[in-house]
Amino acid sequence: MERSFITKLRNIALYAALTIELLLMVYERSVLPLSSPKQIFRISFVLSVIALLLTKYSFKQWIAIVIVCAISVVSYKITGNNDLLRFSVFVIACKDVDLKAMLRYIFVMTTAGALLIVAMSVAGFAGDIRLIDDFGREAGSEVRYTFGFGHPNTLMSVVFSIEVLFVYLIRDYKRAVRNGIMVAMLALNMILYFFTGSRTGVALTVFTIVLAFAVYEIKFLQESVFLYGFGVAVIGACVAFSVWAAKISKYARKKKYPFYYKLDKILTGRIQSLYYDTKPHKGSLKTWSLFGDEFSGNSFFDMGWVRLFYWYGIIPAILILLVIVYFIYRLYRKRDYATMIMVISISVFTLVEASFVSSFIGRNYLLPIAGVYLFSESLYERNLADKS
Incomplete structure (x- = not known):
């Protein structure tokens, strides 16, 4: 088969997976009843696998793909949560997509879904x-x-x-x-x-x-390393704060620790909830484990970076952070300051809200961007040629 025909098939499978995820995300955002979406996740996962198999990768990339999938499978076997595997396969499958077209599609679908929820509420149908x-x-x-x-x-x-x-x-x-x-x-x-x-x-x-x-x-911010270094520093600060918050969460409710107490009030109880919202104190630092466990995905916290570490484990979370740093490096080489703005904003938002750390691929539009930057050699090589 010609490569162009295979690419068309790949795009059909990938967009079908993305559409399912977006529709599921919009439905989940509403107040309509939602049973377990695992069966639907399996459909989108199979479509992502098909898209991956129809995409051309180099030998080095296949080695990286095997390693990533192996780590994701280990996580799945330990926790019973296949999020990392689903997300990884989708990201890898996005290697050669038309990024602008896909992001416009995500924007239209998400905006239309949100307006539909508002309209249904105002009309008295739901919510x-x-x-x-x-x-x-x-x-x-x-x-x-x-x-x-x-x-x-x-x-x-x-x-x-x-x-x-x-x-x-x-x-x-x-x-x-x-x-x-x-x-x-x-x-x-x-x-x-x-x-x-x-x-x-x-x-x-x-x-x-x-x-x-x-x-x-400001052109300086577009061309210099400052914005990207600032982004790495912001992510580091957010993660450090989240680890510290998980450590002191036991004391955030007590007035005899005025600094913790006042800070938790500013964050409307987000810190203390890590310790007090569940009897086993899930979310507090002492409950974190290297690879999570079969119950970790059943607990929900507003602090997104904490959720990342608690749900998937310390080791997977650290590996994800290393990938994010490398992703930022690739953004710097391309001088993609517009994407860097999104990375910084979402990182700060994830400090206090966990919308982007969830089981729904449709919530995180940084995933296809990561797929293009992490796996598209042509993008990287073109940029190096432009710089020489």
Whole structure:
């Protein structure tokens, strides 16, 4: 068969897998009942495997693929959680995709799904428009709007995800148009804050837009190593803080430790929940293990970096961090500052929210980008040629 025909088949299988994952992600974000999606995950996994087998790799890449899959299988055998294997195969299969086209597809599908959830809520079909509850912010009972997403923070995490990707997609727009869009996004977030009261989501979205404005306007930030070094430092700081938070989580509820107590209040109980939300204190540092266990994936924490270490184990999490650092190096060689903005923003967001650390591939659009940068030799070689 001709290579072009094989590539078309690969793209069909890969986009079918991605579509299933995106639709499942959108459905899961709503308040509609969801039973175990394992069977659906298996379908998307098989399609990813087909896409991988129809993709051309070098001998060195096949060695890397075998090693990655072997580690993922070991994790699956220990924990019974096949997330790492599913994610790894999908990333590898994304080697030669048209990245701009795929990211636009993810943006359209995610945005359309979110608007559908909002419309169903407003029309009264599914999901409440607002939630009246005590959100642990010393304000007593509050009225906060959810628009069908079940919780205002969930709504804002979806908005954050969409807007961060949109900031990436408008990078090549004319300066006046791009800046006008970003100003409109800032205004939208101020309006959403009035409805949701979600300080974290709004603050980090504003942080992303301000960072993007600075990078898009200042050529030094686009061309120098500073932005990429800053990204590595940010990730290191987020991971270090998460490890420390897991260690002191037992004391964050106690007023006799005023610094821990006040910090936990600022983070609305995220630190203490690592210790007190479950009887075995799952999430606290002493419960972390080298490769996780069969029960680790059943516990959920808002702090995403903690979830990464707790769910998959210390060794897989460290390996993932090393891959992220190498990924950033490849971004630097290509001077892909727009993607670096996303990496920094999502890393900070993952410190306090775990939306991007989940079993749903559709939540994390950095995965196809990683596949292209980690496995596309042609991309790397073209960039080296440009630099010489």
